[in-house]
Amino acid sequence: MTSAFSRILARLGAQAKPEGLCWLCLEPSALPLCSCCLADLHRPQSRCRRCAEPGPALCRQCARQPPPFDEVHAGVPYGPPFSHLIHRFKYQRQWWLDAPLCQPLLATLTAVDLPDCLVPVPMHWSRRLWRGFNQSVLLANYLGKALGVPVAAGLVQSNRATAHQQGLGKRARRQNLKGAFSLTGPVPRHLALVDDVMTTGTTVAALAQLLKAAGCERVQVWCLARA
Ligand SMILES: [Zn+2]
Ligand SMILES: [Zn+2]
Structure with missing residues (x-):
């Protein structure tokens, strides 16, 4: 599946696994969440x-x-x-x-x-x-x-x-x-x-x-x- 197509499917919420893409921002990523999204979620908080x-x-x-x-x-x-x-x-x-x-x-x-x-x-x-x-x-x-x-x-x-x-x-x-x-x-x-x-x-x-x-x-x- 082309990445453009899987991006569209993912945006539509279809049950397609975005291979090689971050699950949140849909940018290319080896891990399920890219380092930017992970850093964003991990805001240090006491x-x-x-x-x-x-x-x-x-x-x-x-x-x-x-x-x-x-x-x-x-x-x-x-x-x-x-x-x-x-x-x-x-x-x-x-x-x-x-x-x-x-x-x-x-x-x-x-x-x-x-x-x-x-x-x-x-x-x-x-x-x-x-x-x-x-x-x-x-x-x-x-x-x-x-x-x-x-x-x-x-x-x-x-x-x-x-x-x-x-x-x-x-x-x-x-x-x-x-x-x-x-x-x-x-x-x-x-x-x-x-x-x-x-x-x-x-x-x-x-x-x-x-x-x-x-x-x-x-x-x-x-x-x-x-x-
Ligand atoms: Zn991301
Ligand atoms: Zn407590």
């Missing part, structure tokens, strides 16, 4: 080392009551144009977007202690049936392969289809997740939970609490974007 909330190195919330997870590593702050790629990956089944989506996160992980295994944030089977896949599993598989870290996709399971967290207050979110997850086997000493977007962090906090109670010593959270 964030809490514990929860990755923009602001001081340790935010007030984490200083007062540290979350059950130990650190959050996010590829980019959530927002366009990256959020459009996430949307296409999740809702338009453009699974090959795993490469450009994981590239900023992989760049932030170069100086990070790698965990013993990756655990995708689970999705209840009824929701997976509806969507056809769990995006966190696809992302964990891609990241695990890139970094040589095993993926334990079934370690945590979702017991019920929880109501959507969106629009719920903090307390209601926690209540909504009570007893929502369970473990299917022994936990490693150090693991990373993988999700596409981290918003309030209630879900990963509930998972980290469960994992720590079972003996896990260190829980990282890896997400493509932090809202």
Whole structure:
């Protein structure tokens, strides 16, 4: 396919993979995102080392009551144009977007202690049936392969289809997740939970609490974007 044609298709949002082009600006690039777009997404921003909330190195919330997870590593702050790629990956089944989506996160992980295994944030089977896949599993598989870290996709399971967290207050979110997850086997000493977007962090906090109670010593959270 000529590059002009694939550019037009990509602009139209067709499900064509722009070979040899950056997914965002469609300029020639060996990597899925070119160095200019990556630099643009990676604007240095002071964030809490514990929860990755923009602001001081340790935010007030984490200083007062540290979350059950130990650190959050996010590829980019959530927002366009990256959020459009996430949307296409999740809702338009453009699974090959795993490469450009994981590239900023992989760049932030170069100086990070790698965990013993990756655990995708689970999705209840009824929701997976509806969507056809769990995006966190696809992302964990891609990241695990890139970094040589095993993926334990079934370690945590979702017991019920929880109501959507969106629009719920903090307390209601926690209540909504009570007893929502369970473990299917022994936990490693150090693991990373993988999700596409981290918003309030209630879900990963509930998972980290469960994992720590079972003996896990260190829980990282890896997400493509932090809202
Ligand atoms: Zn680009
Ligand atoms: Zn914090």
